[in-house]
Amino acid sequence: MAAPSAEQQNGQSDESDLQSPISIKYEDSETESGEGALPDYVVELIEKEIGVDLKSLKKVSALLEKLTAENKLLEEQVLTVSSSVPLRVSAALSAAEESRVSLEGLLQRERVLSNTLIQHLQGAQPWADSLGRTLEQLDNTEKHMKYLQCLSRIEELSDSIQQCLITNSIWEAVVAVGSMASLDVGLKQSGCSHLQAFLRETLCFWHKIIKDRLAGDFEELLIQLHWPFISPPTQSLSPPANAQELHSQLELLVAQLLSLQTSDDLISETSVSRVGLPPTTPLSLPVQIMLLPLSKRFRYHFTGNRQTNSLNKPEWFLTQVLMWMGNSSNFMEEKIQPILDRNGANVNAKVELCRGLLTLAQEKLALDAPRLLYDDSLFCHLVDEILQFERELRTTHSYPSTLPGVLHVLLEEVVLQKWLTVERKMAIEKVDAMLSAEGAWSSQYKDISDMDELKAPDCAETFMTLLLVITDRYRALPCPRAQLRFLALQRELVDDFRIRLTQVMKEESRNPLGSRYCAILNAANYISTVLGDWGDNVFFLQLQQSAVALGEEELLGPLGVTESGRLASLEGSLFEGLLGLLERLRGDMLGRLLEAVMRDVQKKAQPYCRDRWLSLPSQCDQATMSLSSLACPLMLCLRDHLLQLQQMLCLPLFQMGWQDLAERLDLFLYQNVILYNHFNEGGAAQLQFDMTRNLFPLFGHYCKRPENFFKHVKEACVILCLNVGSALLLRDVLRQAEEDKEEPGTPDGKQPSPTSALNELGVYRLAPCDVLILLNLRASWPGK
Incomplete structure (x- = not known):
């Protein structure tokens, strides 16, 4: 077959180009520089109007004509706008020039009018001066007329009052005095001091005459009514014959005196x-x-x-x-x-x-x-x-x-300061007396169990009663700042009493299990409890708001924004500082007390710690389990101390005390009995029996689940008493977990986690490493 001609080849290439215009765009954009590439909107237009169909090429001529017409229209619009802009600018300049000329004309007219006006004012000034003098004379004449009118009115009222008194027309005289008093009030801002003085003298003169006459009549009437009542009035069997007349006179005189009230207030207002x-x-x-x-x-x-x-x-x-x-x-x-x-x-x-x-x-x-x-x-x-x-x-x-x-x-400052000084002096004297009294550290309600829950010694209760009496005395004062000064005194007295308790506590610290030491602890707790209640009292909350509002630094101290905000929002308390100090004293004393108990318990527990746990007979070899003989001194000592603490400490302190003692005992037994020894099957069973059947019930009198306070001992007994199979499985799980930690790349597989394995056994407090140590303390392993 003959090779295609060059024209045919060109046509084919054109066909392929038309069939894939998008590829042409991308190829051109990749191979050519930015100058030869078609814009995106041209490509989109071609795709929209022609597409990939060869038959659509006949639309090209119509598209070209359309675009040419649009381009021509745009050129004409641009030329029209370009030609009209100079015309508009020229019109604007012409308007501006006309406005400038008009403004200059207006300014010229304004200058002419201003000169004319100045000349007119200069010519009219003599007339204005003459008119001003005339108006001033008229104003003065008017003032003189009003002054004379006031004098005339005063004389008129004075004559009227005199005539009324002559004719005994008291009501009319009273009304005239009231009018004179109203005139006095109206002249207050006038500045006519001589006229005011004359009016006031006239008013006082007639007011005194009328008041004296009415007062005399009123006093005579009161005498007839048996006033004043020096002793409790007795109910008469029958009213006097002229009771109605007396009542009418009383009403008339009281009404007339009330009408004189305004003038009386004016005369007495300088007091x-x-x-x-x-x-x-x-x-x-x-x-x-x-x-x-x-x-x-x-x-x-x-x-x-x-x-x-x-x-x-x-x-x-x-x-x-x-x-x-x-x-x-x-x-x-x-x-x-x-x-x-x-x-x-x-x-x-x-x-x-x-x-x-x-x-x-x-x-x-x-x-x-x-x-x-x-x-x-x-x-x-x-x-x-x-x-x-x-x-x-x-x-x-x-x-x-x-x-x-x-x-x-x-x-009054002198009186108030004296009151504060006397309160402080007498309070300190009473505190000295109550602390040196014979029954200062015993409770007056010790024989009444229902009323002796806080077991407060007499000195502490008397002291808080003293503070309460001080509060009752200054509660009614109408000045919050004065009340806050008394509150500062109370805080000072509380702190002084706390220091005294600390001093007595140091003297008794050699015998922390003695009754006086426990009484001091109860006293600190009682004062702290009462102050906590006072912090929620409405009266002290109001004082707290007043202290924040008045900025009492002596009472509040240098507070930051946060502390002031807490007090203002009633989150804090004015007694917070004292409560913190008392809490520290209470915690320190309770700690010393429990340390003394633990020393005695540890001493009694030494034989029990050295028991032969490795060679005790198994449970199968014993008919019945019983308390270890070496544990008896420990249990008796613990029982006696718990009873002693329950009798000497108040209920809240005893609750704190036995719980803290249980936790201390738990750690002691765990560290000195369990971790210190090895256990065979009989030893582990004996330990579990001693703990669960003897130790835990000692604390069962004070809570339902005492074992929760002995978590180390309880869980250790669970581990030591596991049967051999379960113990082996648990040891393998724990060892595998340790190996996995040492070699992180080792696949976990389906090996259970140590925590879940321990939780299934009821062990939550002890860590896996501690459980491994306990497992190694077991002597009953296969092959041993």
Whole structure:
């Protein structure tokens, strides 16, 4: 066959090229440089429009025409945009130029107007000055007119009051005085000091006249109503004949006095608060007049050289004030309170009377307290009487907690510091006395088992009672900062008592099994328990919040952000530091106690440790198993000590003690009996019998599963008492595991793990290496 021509060859090559355009693309991209390669989007377009079908080649001309038209359209758009840009820029420049010219014109007009305005103002200035002087004269004239109007109004009201008094029109006079008082209030910001002074003098003049007249009538009426009630009022069989008239007069006079309240408050507003008390609203005017006879009686009996005015008997005047409150309460509630309510006076008649009587007591206490600072006994008596008075005032007489009582007298710095000093001194003296007492280290409830769970010695219980009494004394103080100072004193006393316990403990440390040593341990535990309860008490939690808010470094110490946050969130406690020290003392003492017990137990256990475990008869050769004779001293010693600890230690300490003792005994028997000896079958059986049937039941009185506290001994007995086959299998598993550890490349196969093998036998505490040691202590192996 003839060879194909060159044209045919070219056509075939073209056909193959058209049939595989993708391969062409990749071949070109691999063989040619980046300049000759077709872009990806061109290749995708050809594949989409033509594909690999030769019949689709007729689409090439249409595709070419389409692309040419699109290209031409794009060129026209570019040319159009290019030609329009200069036109837009030119228009913008023209607009900017026009704006500049317009702005310059506006600026020129502004300069012209400004010059014209300045000239106009300069010309009008003389007129403005003249007008200002005229307006100033008018303003002054207006002020003078208002001043004269005020004077006229004052004279008018004064004449009106005078006329009302002449005609005995008290109500109209009272209303006029009220208007004058309102005018006085309105002139406060005026700055007219002379006018204010004149008005105030006029107001005081008429107020005094009307008040004296009303007060005289009111006092006469009160006398007819048997006021004041010095003794408890008696219920009369029949009301007086003029009872209705007296009640009408009482209502009228109380209403008129209430109308004078505003002017009375203005006149008395310059009075300062007494004895460091916070400022309070003035007393109601009727109550002020009702207090006058009581005030006279109080000053007559409790001032000057009267026998009833005794520094060492503050309870006399305090009790008298409480009696007057109680005797007058019914009259104030039944007679005065309804009148106050009908006249819109938002006051409580009984509370108002109590406030007035408290003023007498406060003034008397403020005078007496500094005179008693140098006599501790009298000062303590005064503090006790004040606290008792405050309690009765708040409870029996329902005095509102929002109003101050008499405790503010104790918050004066000198008085408060003296109180703290006396509390510290007396507390230390009492602690010295209680520690040196004969029964200081014995419990007063030792014969009553139900009440003696904590077995607290008398000195510890008395000490905590002392702290509780201090808390009750300062609990009612209205100042958190003062309360925190007392709390700091309590913490100081607790720490001092802890140091004393430590000193006595060191003296008794030679005999840690003695009763006094155990009593000291019980005392530390008792104080720690009570302080823990106090840390959850609402009162101390509130003090904790106050300490964080006030930043009391003396009480809290230098705290970081974390510690302050814990205290603020109530996670910590103000007693944490003391509890930590007491816990350390308790742990140290309990450790010494258990060490003494263990020394005695170890001494008794020495023969048992050296028993002939390798040559004991097997269980089959004995009729019945019994406790080893060498174990009897050990068991008796352990039993006696457990009974002794149970009798001398409180329940929480005994629980801790026997558990710690069991763990110590477990390690001792494991190390000195089991690991120290070899065991035949009889020896292992005897050991297991001694432990499970004799030792463990000793502790079975205190828990259900005592063997859980002897895990070393219990598991060692399990290993030593395994039958020979199980022991061989277990030894092989453990040895294989050790070999696998030494040669990590060795395949594990299906060999069980040592841990699972031990767990199947009930061994969880002992490690595989320890079990191997125990297996080597067995004497009953095949071939031996």
